[in-house]
Amino acid sequence: MxxxxxxxxxxxxxxxxxIQLILDTADAFKEINKRDIKKVPTLRGKTIIxxxxxxxxxxxxxxxxxxxxxxxxTVNISGSTSSVVKGETLEDTAKNIEAMAPxxxxxxxxxxxxxxxxxxxxxxxxxxxxxxxxxxPSQALLDLLTMRDxxxxxxxxxxxxxxxxxxxxxxxxxxYALTRMGAKVRLCGPGTMLPPGIERLxxxxxxxxxxxxxxxxxxxxxxxxxLERQSNIMLPSLREYARFYGLxxxxxxxxxxxAIIMHPGPMNRGVEISSLVADGVQNVILDQVENGVAVxxxxxxxxxxxxxxxxx
Amino acid sequence: MxxxxxxxxxxxxxxxxxTRIAHEILEHNKGCKNLALIGIRTGGDHLAALLQARIKxxxxxxxxxxxxxxxxxxxxxxxxxxxPIGKTDIPFPLDGKHVVLIDxxxxxxxxxxxxxxxxxxxxxxxxxxxxxxxxxxxxxxxxRADYVGRNVPTAREEDVAVVFxxxxxxxxxxxxxx
Numbered sequence: 001m002x003x004x005x006x007x008x009x010x011x012x013x014x015x016x017x018x019i020q021l022i023l024d025t026a027d028a029f030k031e032i033n034k035r036d037i038k039k040v041p042t043l044r045g046k047t048i049i050x051x052x053x054x055x056x057x058x059x060x061x062x063x064x065x066x067x068x069x070x071x072x073x074t075v076n077i078s079g080s081t082s083s084v085v086k087g088e089t090l091e092d093t094a095k096n097i098e099a100m101a102p103x104x105x106x107x108x109x110x111x112x113x114x115x116x117x118x119x120x121x122x123x124x125x126x127x128x129x130x131x132x133x134x135x136x137p138s139q140a141l142l143d144l145l146t147m148r149d150x151x152x153x154x155x156x157x158x159x160x161x162x163x164x165x166x167x168x169x170x171x172x173x174x175x176y177a178l179t180r181m182g183a184k185v186r187l188c189g190p191g192t193m194l195p196p197g198i199e200r201l202x203x204x205x206x207x208x209x210x211x212x213x214x215x216x217x218x219x220x221x222x223x224x225x226x227l228e229r230q231s232n233i234m235l236p237s238l239r240e241y242a243r244f245y246g247l248x249x250x251x252x253x254x255x256x257x258x259a260i261i262m263h264p265g266p267m268n269r270g271v272e273i274s275s276l277v278a279d280g281v282q283n284v285i286l287d288q289v290e291n292g293v294a295v296x297x298x299x300x301x302x303x304x305x306x307x308x309x310x311x312x
Numbered sequence: 313m314x315x316x317x318x319x320x321x322x323x324x325x326x327x328x329x330x331t332r333i334a335h336e337i338l339e340h341n342k343g344c345k346n347l348a349l350i351g352i353r354t355g356g357d358h359l360a361a362l363l364q365a366r367i368k369x370x371x372x373x374x375x376x377x378x379x380x381x382x383x384x385x386x387x388x389x390x391x392x393x394x395x396p397i398g399k400t401d402i403p404f405p406l407d408g409k410h411v412v413l414i415d416x417x418x419x420x421x422x423x424x425x426x427x428x429x430x431x432x433x434x435x436x437x438x439x440x441x442x443x444x445x446x447x448x449x450x451x452x453x454x455x456r457a458d459y460v461g462r463n464v465p466t467a468r469e470e471d472v473a474v475v476f477x478x479x480x481x482x483x484x485x486x487x488x489x490x
Binding site: 021 | 381383384385389390391392393394395396397398399400401429430433434435
């Protein structure tokens with residue numbers, strides 16, 4: 001089974017075998033991050049541009065470290081300090097970046113579909129690092145790797161995803177990835193945060209009661225309430241949200257005793273997750289971050305292999 | 313057209329070669345102090361496990377065993393596209409060790425170059441020695457083996473295949489003519 005995707009635009013386009021290969025490749029790369037000398041020459045001479053038009057610490061850092069550990073040259077540009085503020089269009093920015101001959105552009109953008117738009121217009125590989133409320137493929141893949149590490153499998157797992165499903169690109173990518181790998185997904189949030197028809201995405205059940213959603217779950221994934229993305233229309237108050245949809249030491253007991261607690265970060269402590277749970281023994285939140293580097297190394301490696309085959 | 317195959321070593325022949333190499337390694341290193349075995353995936357890792365067992369039979373000592381996957385260090389990655397990356401597992405420090413690298417077939421020497429680069433990223437071994445089951449010639453780099461099971465003169469078009477059983481023990485070495 002060889003990888004055929006020149007771009008990583010979303011999980012939606014990926015087959016089960018693609019996901020499997022990415023996870024296995026990431027698994028092999030993990031060891032590098034534990035060495036004294038955390039660098040291999042695999043992508044020597046490749047140039048990777050991290051174009052982040054939206055705020056990010058974790059993902060940008062993770063992609064940058066992933067590229068550097070594979071010996072690629074990584075360069076970062078961010079929206080606030082680029083020509084975008086002078087009114088340049090996305091396409092012009094991308095064409096100008098392309099003129100400097102990068103091999104991969106990793107892009108985060110506030111608008112859904114921005115990576116697809118670029119993939120049709122530039123010659124190099126595009127990796128989506130989060131586009132609007134659409135997809136965040138690398139996050140879903142690191143989530144799956146973390147689940148597989150702790151549970152030994154993905155198929156058959158009961159995974160509860162709780163929070164603002166409507167605005168969450170993480171949720172969307174996770175739903176695609178989990179259902180494709182045979183996990184059972186439960187989505188939970190207040191009615192205003194559940195997009196109608198989401199259950200059509202596959203093996204997905206929708207709940208408005210958190211207690212029902214997390215009962216006997218193997219994995220509980222809490223999503224961040226995206227304070228910057230919404231007005232007060234979605235929820236009356238954060239305190240009320242925390243009471244009905246926050247994970248705390250009491251309701252966490254409804255999940256299986258060996259359930260793992262995940263969060264894509266950054267956490268709003270005291271809102272969607274209480275500190276006692278976030279720092280509790282079941283949390284694997286920092287494992288997710290650690291796996292993030294390995295998963296992104298795998299994506300850069302696989303995409304770059306496809307690209308070099310095409311130019312031969 | 314059916315490919316012509318010639319058996320070079322059978323199961324017993326392989327076992328004898330491994331036993332002799334084990335003795336040579338112990339003789340050369342004056343025992344197994346600071347000795348470590350690292351097999352190159354895939355093939356060399358199975359042979360390394362066999363060597364470890366043979367050294368235990370002879371000296372009664374279990375020497376540290378590791379495996380290295382050289383895909384990340386290949387010099388032809390760009391031309392090969394994305395090859396699957398196997399796991400490297402070296403669960404002991406290499407500093408000061410006498411490392412014996414083990415591969416099944418020595419050919420151009422490029423795999424060994426990659427493996428040595430990989431080892432250097434893990435630490436600074438005192439020495440790196442090379443043990444191979446088959447040396448088929450055609451070196452493209454200044455590399456030679458310290459321990460050889462069998463020298464087999466070959467043509468470049470030919471292929472040397474080491475066949476492993478389900479439980480990863482070598483059963484046969486054959487020369488495949490195109």
